[in-house]
Amino acid sequence: MSIKVQITKDQIESKDETKVHFIPASVNSNGIIKIDEYFNNYTIEENGVLINALRGYPLKGVEINVPENMQGLILKENEKLQIEESDRVLKFGGKFDKFTYWNYDKNPSENDAYKKALHYIKIAEALHSEIESLDE
Amino acid sequence: MDSLNTIKCLESLKNYIKRQDNSKSFVYFSSIPDICKTEKCILGVDEAGRGPVLGPMVYGIAFCPKSNESILKDLGCADSKQLNEQQRDDIFVNTNQKDYSTESIGWATNVISPNEISTSMLRRTKRSLNEVSMDSAISLIKTAIENGVNVAEIFVDTVGPPEKYQAKLKAIFPSCKVTVAKKADSTYPIVSLASICAKVSRDHALKVWEFRENVEVPEDGFGSGYPGDPVTKRFLRNFEPLFGYSRIVRFSWSTASNQLEENNAVTIEFEEEEEGSEKKVKLASKKMTAFFKSEVPVKKFKRHNFFKERFLEDVIDF
Known part of the structure; x- marks a missing residue:
C-alpha cells in the first residue's frame, strides 16, 4: 500500500495562509467550527505570552514559525473513499509558515515536546547528508 | 475624577x-x-x-x-x-x-x-x-x-x-x-x-453582556443562571460543537459540562499533568513466576533515550 500526496504547483505557491493552532488536547472529531467568534477573538497577549481558554481550560501560547526551509502543509484525506489495501491519497488542504502553539496552563518553552522533537531535524541532517570525502 | x-x-x-x-x-x-x-x-x-x-x-x-x-x-x-x-x-x-x-x-x-x-x-x-x-x-x-x-x-x-x-x-x-x-x-x-x-x-x-460569539439569545433571555432554572437549562442546550459555550458560561460548573456531554458535544481530552514516572517496587528476590519463564529473555528493542525524551517514535498508521 502506498500513500500518494497530491499537490499542485499553484497550491504550493499560493499566498493564502491557513491559521493553524496546535492545542494540548485531543479532539475526537472533524468538522467546521466557529473559531473566529469563539476562540480567535479572545486571544490576548500578556508579557509576551498569548492567553486564551478552551472550554474553560487556560491556555498559554506563542507564535512559532515552521523550521527554516520547510513548509507547513495541511493534508486531507477522503475517508469515505478508503478501501482496504488500496492506495491512500492525501490532498492539499492548506499551507502555513507559522502557527500558534498552545500549552495547557504552562508557559511555552524550549522544553515543550514540540520544540524537543524538532532537535531531530538537525540530527537527521548530520546523519544523512552526504559528506565530503574524509581521505585527505 | x-x-x-x-x-x-x-x-x-x-x-x-x-x-x-x-x-x-x-x-x-x-x-x-x-x-x-x-x-x-x-x-x-x-x-x-x-x-x-x-x-x-x-x-x-x-x-x-x-x-x-x-x-x-x-x-x-x-x-x-x-x-x-x-x-x-x-x-x-x-x-x-x-x-x-x-x-x-x-x-x-x-x-x-x-x-x-x-x-x-x-x-x-x-x-x-x-x-x-x-x-x-x-x-x-x-x-x-x-x-x-x-x-x-x-x-x-x-x-x-x-x-x-x-x-x-x-x-x-x-x-x-x-x-x-x-x-x-x-x-x-x-x-x-x-x-x-x-x-x-x-x-x-x-x-449589558455583549456576546462576541454572536450567540442568539432567545426572547425569554438566559434566565437567572441558576442550574435549576428551566430558561437557563434551555439556553445551555445550544452550543458550538467544539468550543461549547460563549464565555458568559462557567465551564467549570458540572451543569455546563454535563449538558455538553449529554447532548453529544465533541469530546476533548486535555493532556494531564505528568504524574512522575511510575516506578515499580523492585523485589529483592526473584518472583515465583520468574522460574517458569525461559532463561534467555527475548531482547526487546529499546528506543534510545534521545528519542524517548523527544517523544519521537515510528508512525506506521495515521
Missing part, C-alpha cells in the same frame, strides 16, 4: 461595565469620602452570583464611619434578600447621589468574569471558588486600606464555616476587629449595602 470613569447612576454603571473586556475581571472603587480617612470606619463584605452557571461573580465592599452608621438605615439597607430589584437599584442610586451618603459612604466591587472563574478552577493546580472568593475579598479590603480608609471593623458574610475564614482575616488585618457570620447581610446594614452594590453590579453586567 473623570466622569466617564465614575459610577453615579444605573446608566453610568452600565456604561462603565460595557467598556470593560467581559472575559476579564475588573475592580471599581468609588471615590473615598475624606471623613472615612479620619474617622474609624466599619467595612462590610458580601458577594453576588456565586452559584449561577452564567455571568460574573461580584464581590462588593462598602464602608462608612462608625459614627455615621445610622445613614445606612436611612438609605434603606436591610436584609438584601428581602429587597426587590427596584429597591436595590434605588438604594444603589441614592448611595451614589445623595449628599449625605456620598459624604460618608464609599464602596467598591470586584467583578470576576465567568472566563476567569473557569480558568481558575480548571488550572493545573486547581483553585477552588472559595479561594477565588477569599482572595477577592481580601484584596478589596487591602486596597481600601491602602487608599487611606481607616478601617476599624470588618463584617463579612459567608456561606461556609465562619471560624476558619475569620481567623484568616484576623491574621491579615490584625488591627481590625473582624466578624465573619452567616447571613451577615441581614444583621449588619453595612454588609447589606456591600451586598446591594455587588448584586446591582452583577445584574447590570448581565444586562
Whole structure:
C-alpha cells in the first residue's frame, strides 16, 4: 500500500495562509467550527505570552514559525473513499509558515515536546547528508 | 475624577461595565469620602452570583464611619434578600447621589468574569471558588486600606464555616476587629449595602453582556443562571460543537459540562499533568513466576533515550 500526496504547483505557491493552532488536547472529531467568534477573538497577549481558554481550560501560547526551509502543509484525506489495501491519497488542504502553539496552563518553552522533537531535524541532517570525502 | 470613569447612576454603571473586556475581571472603587480617612470606619463584605452557571461573580465592599452608621438605615439597607430589584437599584442610586451618603459612604466591587472563574478552577493546580472568593475579598479590603480608609471593623458574610475564614482575616488585618457570620447581610446594614452594590453590579453586567460569539439569545433571555432554572437549562442546550459555550458560561460548573456531554458535544481530552514516572517496587528476590519463564529473555528493542525524551517514535498508521 502506498500513500500518494497530491499537490499542485499553484497550491504550493499560493499566498493564502491557513491559521493553524496546535492545542494540548485531543479532539475526537472533524468538522467546521466557529473559531473566529469563539476562540480567535479572545486571544490576548500578556508579557509576551498569548492567553486564551478552551472550554474553560487556560491556555498559554506563542507564535512559532515552521523550521527554516520547510513548509507547513495541511493534508486531507477522503475517508469515505478508503478501501482496504488500496492506495491512500492525501490532498492539499492548506499551507502555513507559522502557527500558534498552545500549552495547557504552562508557559511555552524550549522544553515543550514540540520544540524537543524538532532537535531531530538537525540530527537527521548530520546523519544523512552526504559528506565530503574524509581521505585527505 | 473623570466622569466617564465614575459610577453615579444605573446608566453610568452600565456604561462603565460595557467598556470593560467581559472575559476579564475588573475592580471599581468609588471615590473615598475624606471623613472615612479620619474617622474609624466599619467595612462590610458580601458577594453576588456565586452559584449561577452564567455571568460574573461580584464581590462588593462598602464602608462608612462608625459614627455615621445610622445613614445606612436611612438609605434603606436591610436584609438584601428581602429587597426587590427596584429597591436595590434605588438604594444603589441614592448611595451614589445623595449628599449625605456620598459624604460618608464609599464602596467598591470586584467583578470576576465567568472566563476567569473557569480558568481558575480548571488550572493545573486547581483553585477552588472559595479561594477565588477569599482572595477577592481580601484584596478589596487591602486596597481600601491602602487608599487611606481607616478601617476599624470588618463584617463579612459567608456561606461556609465562619471560624476558619475569620481567623484568616484576623491574621491579615490584625488591627481590625473582624466578624465573619452567616447571613451577615441581614444583621449588619453595612454588609447589606456591600451586598446591594455587588448584586446591582452583577445584574447590570448581565444586562449589558455583549456576546462576541454572536450567540442568539432567545426572547425569554438566559434566565437567572441558576442550574435549576428551566430558561437557563434551555439556553445551555445550544452550543458550538467544539468550543461549547460563549464565555458568559462557567465551564467549570458540572451543569455546563454535563449538558455538553449529554447532548453529544465533541469530546476533548486535555493532556494531564505528568504524574512522575511510575516506578515499580523492585523485589529483592526473584518472583515465583520468574522460574517458569525461559532463561534467555527475548531482547526487546529499546528506543534510545534521545528519542524517548523527544517523544519521537515510528508512525506506521495515521
